[in-house]
Amino acid sequence: xxxxxxxxxxxxxxxxxxxxxxxxxxxxxxxxxxxxxxxxxxxxxxxxxxxxxxxxxxxxxxxxxxxxxxxxxxxxxxxxxxxxxxxxxxxxxxxxxxxxxxxxxxxxxxxxxxxxxxxxxxxxxxxxxxxxxxxxxxxxxxxxxxxxxxxxxxxxxxxxxxxxxxxxxxxxxxxxxxxxxxxxxxxxxxxxxxxxxxxxxxxxxxxxxxxxxxxxxxxxxxxxxxxxxxxxxxxxxxxxxxxxxxxxxxxxxxxxxxxxxxxxxxxxxxxxxxxxxxxxxxxxxxxxxxxxxxxxxxxxxxxxxxxxxxxxxxxxxxxxxxxxxxxxxxxxxxxxxxxxxxxxxxxxxxxxxxxxxxxxxxxxxxxxxxxxxxx
Amino acid sequence: xxxxxxxxxxxxxxxxxxxxxxxxxxxxxxxxxxxxxxxxxxxxxxxxxxxxxxxxxxxxxxxxxxxxxxxxxxxxxxxxxxxxxxxxxxxxxxxxxxxxxxxxxxxxxxxxxxxxxxxxxxxxxxxxxxxxxxxxxxxxxxxxxxxxxxxxxxxxxxxxxxxxxxxxxxxxxxxxxxxxxxxxxxxxxxxxxxxxxxxxxxxxxxxxxxxxxxxxxxxxxxxxxxxxxxxxxxxxxxxxxxxxxxxxxxxxxxxxxxxxxxxxxxxxxxxxxxxxxxxxxxxxxxxxxxxxxxxxxxxxxxxxxxxxxxxxxxxxxxxxxxxxxxxxxxxxxxxxxxxxxxxxxxxxxxxxxxxxxxxxxxxxxxxxxxxxxxx
Numbered sequence: 001x002x003x004x005x006x007x008x009x010x011x012x013x014x015x016x017x018x019x020x021x022x023x024x025x026x027x028x029x030x031x032x033x034x035x036x037x038x039x040x041x042x043x044x045x046x047x048x049x050x051x052x053x054x055x056x057x058x059x060x061x062x063x064x065x066x067x068x069x070x071x072x073x074x075x076x077x078x079x080x081x082x083x084x085x086x087x088x089x090x091x092x093x094x095x096x097x098x099x100x101x102x103x104x105x106x107x108x109x110x111x112x113x114x115x116x117x118x119x120x121x122x123x124x125x126x127x128x129x130x131x132x133x134x135x136x137x138x139x140x141x142x143x144x145x146x147x148x149x150x151x152x153x154x155x156x157x158x159x160x161x162x163x164x165x166x167x168x169x170x171x172x173x174x175x176x177x178x179x180x181x182x183x184x185x186x187x188x189x190x191x192x193x194x195x196x197x198x199x200x201x202x203x204x205x206x207x208x209x210x211x212x213x214x215x216x217x218x219x220x221x222x223x224x225x226x227x228x229x230x231x232x233x234x235x236x237x238x239x240x241x242x243x244x245x246x247x248x249x250x251x252x253x254x255x256x257x258x259x260x261x262x263x264x265x266x267x268x269x270x271x272x273x274x275x276x277x278x279x280x281x282x283x284x285x286x287x288x289x290x291x292x293x294x295x296x297x298x299x300x301x302x303x304x305x306x307x308x309x310x311x312x313x314x315x316x317x318x319x320x321x322x323x324x325x326x327x328x329x330x331x332x333x334x335x336x337x338x339x340x341x342x343x344x345x346x347x348x349x350x351x352x353x354x355x356x357x358x359x360x361x362x363x364x365x366x367x368x369x370x371x372x373x374x375x
Numbered sequence: 376x377x378x379x380x381x382x383x384x385x386x387x388x389x390x391x392x393x394x395x396x397x398x399x400x401x402x403x404x405x406x407x408x409x410x411x412x413x414x415x416x417x418x419x420x421x422x423x424x425x426x427x428x429x430x431x432x433x434x435x436x437x438x439x440x441x442x443x444x445x446x447x448x449x450x451x452x453x454x455x456x457x458x459x460x461x462x463x464x465x466x467x468x469x470x471x472x473x474x475x476x477x478x479x480x481x482x483x484x485x486x487x488x489x490x491x492x493x494x495x496x497x498x499x500x501x502x503x504x505x506x507x508x509x510x511x512x513x514x515x516x517x518x519x520x521x522x523x524x525x526x527x528x529x530x531x532x533x534x535x536x537x538x539x540x541x542x543x544x545x546x547x548x549x550x551x552x553x554x555x556x557x558x559x560x561x562x563x564x565x566x567x568x569x570x571x572x573x574x575x576x577x578x579x580x581x582x583x584x585x586x587x588x589x590x591x592x593x594x595x596x597x598x599x600x601x602x603x604x605x606x607x608x609x610x611x612x613x614x615x616x617x618x619x620x621x622x623x624x625x626x627x628x629x630x631x632x633x634x635x636x637x638x639x640x641x642x643x644x645x646x647x648x649x650x651x652x653x654x655x656x657x658x659x660x661x662x663x664x665x666x667x668x669x670x671x672x673x674x675x676x677x678x679x680x681x682x683x684x685x686x687x688x689x690x691x692x693x694x695x696x697x698x699x700x701x702x703x704x705x706x707x708x709x710x711x712x713x714x715x716x717x718x719x720x721x722x723x724x725x726x727x728x729x730x731x732x733x734x735x736x737x738x739x740x741x742x743x744x745x746x747x748x749x750x
Contacts, residue, residue, distance in 0.1 A: 036695050068665055072667070306455050318438050321414055
């Protein structure tokens with residue numbers, strides 16, 4: 001249940017009440033597809049300020065399998081995370097060649113990547129699985145097109161997403177679990193408008209914006225967000241899926257988004273891309289070879305409290321696998337701090353200034369697209 | 376400086392004083408070749424009871440390079456580890472085809488694996504490098520033969536090791552740094568005898584047993600240890616390099632060894648081999664799929680306090696990289712506890728019973744060799 005507490009020219013501060021905990025919005029969720037974040041323990045996720053994470057219902061029902069999760073009385077006890085868990089439905093895996101066999105009005109035929117077998121997945125299935133997993137927030141099954149697909153195709157994906165959304169609402173029985181719908185429509189204004197209205201009118205606790213942050217760039221994404229958000233009731237959580245970078249998150253908050261999730265911080269860390277208040281640096285560059293400073297001088301994450309840029313540069317250049325953890329902790333902490341400061345700024349009606357100041361110091365490389373593609 | 380405090384039928388309890396700290400013996404060192412343990416942070420190493428670790432002088436002088444370590448005033452500040460650091464000399468890398476070019480009486484010609492260039496490495500070089508790195512304990516340069524090389528070859532490696540040992544002692548200037556020699560001789564009784572006597576008679580603070588735990592098996596290794604240890608002065612630390620498994624460590628302690636290092640605990644963890652009081656289990660086996668117990672019911676490591684076998688089985692079977700950390704923490708903790716209990720048993724003259732009891736419950740698979748080969 002979402003409660004809007006204050007607004008600052010479109011940016012929102014509120015609280016989302018789930019059965020495990022009530023969390024402040026806006027918030028950001030690290031990814032824990034199979035029940036663990038990549039290289040980062042649940043304890044570390046807590047310490048760096050994460051209140052929620054998102055797992056994947058489709059993947060979890062394949063492995064470890066629902067019988068195991070049932071035995072543990074839900075995902076929280078299985079993965080040892082006492083805070084909020086969202087589960088994505090599997091719609092995003094439609095983008096992946098290694099998962100998708102085919103999809104039609106009835107549902108999705110997935111390939112089981114572990115053994116090659118076919119799995120038929122319907123909106124009703126998905127909801128049942130998410131209920132069994134025991135997520136605090138279940139996501140409806142949606143049909144995600146690639147960016148660049150033609151309008152007819154995207155319109156058809158949107159039509160199917162709507163059919164499935166209705167069936168998800170109907171199938172959902174666990175009233176203690178929140179259910180969010182997902183709108184589609186690519187970056188086509190009319191489709192986005194229509195889809196956000198359609199999904200908003202169904203009985204969902206929140207509305208997610210799907211199919212964004214997949215290559216369309218910042219401008220088109222922000223336009224789609226703007227168009228969608230105005231059609232969503234104020235008492236529903238707005239969730240921009242798969243976003244993302246510091247600049248995209250602060251723009252999303254500015255447009256009234258309450259919730260984000262993304263691989264972006266940890267994926268970047270894996271390749272040496274480190275967020276600082278001056279912008280993203282590449283710690284593998286030779287200039288950091290003898291730099292005694294921490295990654296970011298004002299940062300209080302474990303990595304910055306303990307290690308120098310020179311040491312981190314060294315372990316990146318020698319491919320020590322622990323680099324992913326140290327870099328990931330820093331980047332996730334950076335995002336959690338950005339969100340925390342944003343909440344504070346909204347509450348004191350200073351968000352616009354805060355955003356302006358952040359964006360003026362955080363250099364965005366306009367030539368590089370900051371999105372994640374799923375292959 | 377080593378101080379023998381009590382003996383229990385050959386097993387020894389004592390203290391090794393280094394410039395950073397005084398540590399109780401026997402002790403076990405995790406490997407931190409490039410200045411970090413694989414997947415395990417310095418904080419975690421401390422929490423699981425490590426008092427010392429071993430880095431590699433040859434590798435560190437290549438990367439990050441001595442200029443960087445000098446700038447940080449030594450390896451401790453660079454890697455952020457305030458406890459004891461040993462540095463191995465590079466002798467062990469002679470076993471590796473990717474490092475060795477050739478070696479003769481003068482020194483070793485190494486290939487730099489980072490750029491393919493040749494590096495000439497002498498005993499004098501090594502000592503200078505280890506002094507610059509600022510290790511608490513430097514290891515002399517030795518010439519390690521493979522297990523299975525013929526006696527003439529091993530005799531020649533031993534002869535060269537002795538030449539180099541004399542030159543290391545002569546070159547060593549930093550009197551606050553301890554220097555350990557390394558004896559060789561393979562599993563040939565006469566060579567081992569001769570080598571341990573020769574190295575013991577030089578002005579070293581400790582004597583290491585090199586070239587063991589590389590395929591000769593438990594029986595031959597223990598025989599070589601027994602032969603060597605009796606030739607080492609009681610006031611010198613005895614260090615069995617590259618060992619190892621719980622059963623080999625407890626045998627080593629029984630024979631009067633004070634110090635161990637090995638990849639064995641973390642390497643095993645990487646492949647699902649987990650130490651428990653009943654023996655090693657393979658957590659990837661299907662039998663653990665729904666097992667709600669921790670890895671070892673009496674264990675107090677982070678992994679056992681937080682996760683079930685079923686969860687760990689799941690992350691091993693889905694190749695989540697964090698498995699290496701959770702498994703490694705458990706195995707290292709197991710070894711540290713084994714050593715801690717051994718110290719206690721020696722102090723109260725109960726070590727023989729303790730060992731017998733441990734070995735009767737810890738099932739050793741005799742068909743599997745528990746050694747590490749370097750390629």
